[in-house]
Amino acid sequence: MPYTSNPKLPRLRMEAVKKIKNEGWSIRQTARYYGYNPSTISRWLKRAPDDNRKTIPTRSSRPHSHPKALSREIIEKIVKTRLEHNKCAEVVHKQLENGGMAISLSSVKRTLKRTNLIREKSLWKKWHYSLPRPIAEKPGDLMQIDTVHFITSSKKRFYVYTIIDLYSRWAYAEVVEKISANRSLMFLRNAQRQAKFSFQMIQSDHGPEFSSWFTQGLTRMKIAHRHSRVRKCNDNAHIERFNRTIQDECFGREKPVNYDRYLSLINDYLNYYNNFRLHLSLNLKTPSQVLQSY
Secondary structure, eight states, rough: OOOOOOHHHHHHHHHHHHHTTOOOOOHHHHHHHOOOOHHHHHHHHOOSSOOOSSSOOOOOOSSSSTOOOOOHHHHHHHHHHHHHHHHHHHHHHHHHHHHOOOOHHHHHHHHHHTTTOOOOOOOOOOOOOOOOOOOOOOOTEEEOOOOOOOEOOSSOEEEEEEEEEEOOEEEEEEEEEEOOOHHHHHHHHHHHHHHHSSSOOEEOOGGGGSSHHHHHHHHHTTTTEOOOTTTTGGGGGGHHHEEEEEEEIITTOOOOSSSSHHHHHHHHHHHHHHTTOBBGGGSSBBBHHHHOOO
């Protein structure tokens, strides 16, 4: 019988075996009932486990040997190279090639996969297409948005939404108790009301609060949305630095005890940051001065 991938067949095999063992059916009677050859029923009967399982699993169709199969020495060398520095398959392949071993990259990947040395991509991780990153030539050309979480002295968690304009370094922040895609849109609308310029493109990381629902909301507002590139930490360098500035200069060593204290500190600091704080990246000007001179 040819190999099958029918997911219901393992349970059917066990049902056929139970007809013989428990109900006293003959092999030929069972074969006629299920529409299989008696020799097939006999093989199922021999393979049936004795531990009360509900299925007889389908055996792998993988051949026992192959004339071009990798030798045990090569497999051990691939695994050893991988474990030595924990590098990806491409690096392992290049190291083996530099060592004089002629082997294909696909063979290295298959070997690492069979030995469970490759981290599979999460089924929950969605891929986002990143639009070309524009050059910030005027206010609003590129805004970076992010969230930071803080824990009060009473062990309660709060979040801070932050956004910054790459041209003028103008920034805005809000303290919230929960984050979501809908809350992100509300924060962005509030930031747009506070800004004296219109937002053209928003750049974010791949957090759940900046999901496709957030992108659809921005599209309705006629604002482009760009996700940062995977493993390119410098894409969000400006907003990450602003988050660090808030932690160092706004909160300092103080650990606010409640939501109202967080809110008060953030509001006072935003006024200082945008109107009085001198920025080295702006030639010792403030964001408000840059916006006025534009």
